[in-house]
Amino acid sequence: MDHFMPLPASLATMHWNEAHATFYGGSDATGTMDGACGYGNLYSQGYGTNTAALSTVLFNNGAALVQPWKSICFVTATNLCPPNDLLPNDDGGWCNLPREHFDMSQPAVPCHKQGGMRFTINGNPWFNLVLVSNVGGVGDVSDVSVKGCETGWISMKRNWGQNWECDTVLVGQSLSFQVTTADGRKITSYDVAPLNWQFGQTFSGQQFY
Structure with missing residues (x-):
């Protein structure tokens, strides 16, 4: 039995909860690619093998995705x-409610975010789907807004995982992004x-930090 905790903004506010862990995906972690966040290949997204699948209670309908946890x-x-x-x-139903459980990649090791937050833009001219990844700090994204050079700030809606959507036509405009995390911190790119x-x-x- 291991102990896990979300990484808080201040080390002085650490609170540990009892949780449990197994592993999946094989020794090379190839079985952990894709998943419920929408990142696809976790190597190309910079997460590599330092990942885990969350049980239902921790997953929180996708709100806890990309949040760093410490064991x-x-x-x-x-x-x-x-x-x-x-x-x-x-005994087998490790991720059933209300159990707090982590199904980790087998070779998970300590990791640090390198470089800036990443924004991958998908969709079509009438629908924008932005994948937000490589988020530092608490990593738990609670709100995303986008601004074109000809628009004001537009609040985006979580589509699934860490994919955020809006239906404003933004093609041909330079784009800025504002990301807010669960601890109330906000950063604008x-x-x-x-x-x-x-x-x-x-x-990027x-x-x-």
Whole structure:
């Protein structure tokens, strides 16, 4: 039995909760790719093997994704560990409610965020879907806004995982992003995407430290 905790803004406010852990995905972690966050290949997104799937109670409908957690190492939540109601939660149904459980990648090791927060823009001219990744600090994104060079700030809606959407036409405008995390910290990355950005591109912004 291990102890896990979300990494808080201040080390002085640490609170430890009892939780449990298993591992999945094999020794090379190939089985942990994709998942419920929408990151796809976790190596290309910078998370590598330092990841875990959360049980339902910790997953919180996707609100806890990309939040860093600390046990004897730091791991980032990038997936959902689905419940198995046919088995008891202490013998096979590890991720059943109300159990707080982490299904970790087998080779998980301590990690640190490198570089800026990343914004991957997908969609079409009438629908923007932005994947927010590599978030430092508490990592728990609670709000995202986007601003074109010809618009004001537009609040985005969580689509799934860490994909945030809006239906404003933004093609041909430079884009700025504002990200708020669960601890109330807010950071703004101005003119992250240039006027000629294309769907499928990823841009780097400011970072929480």
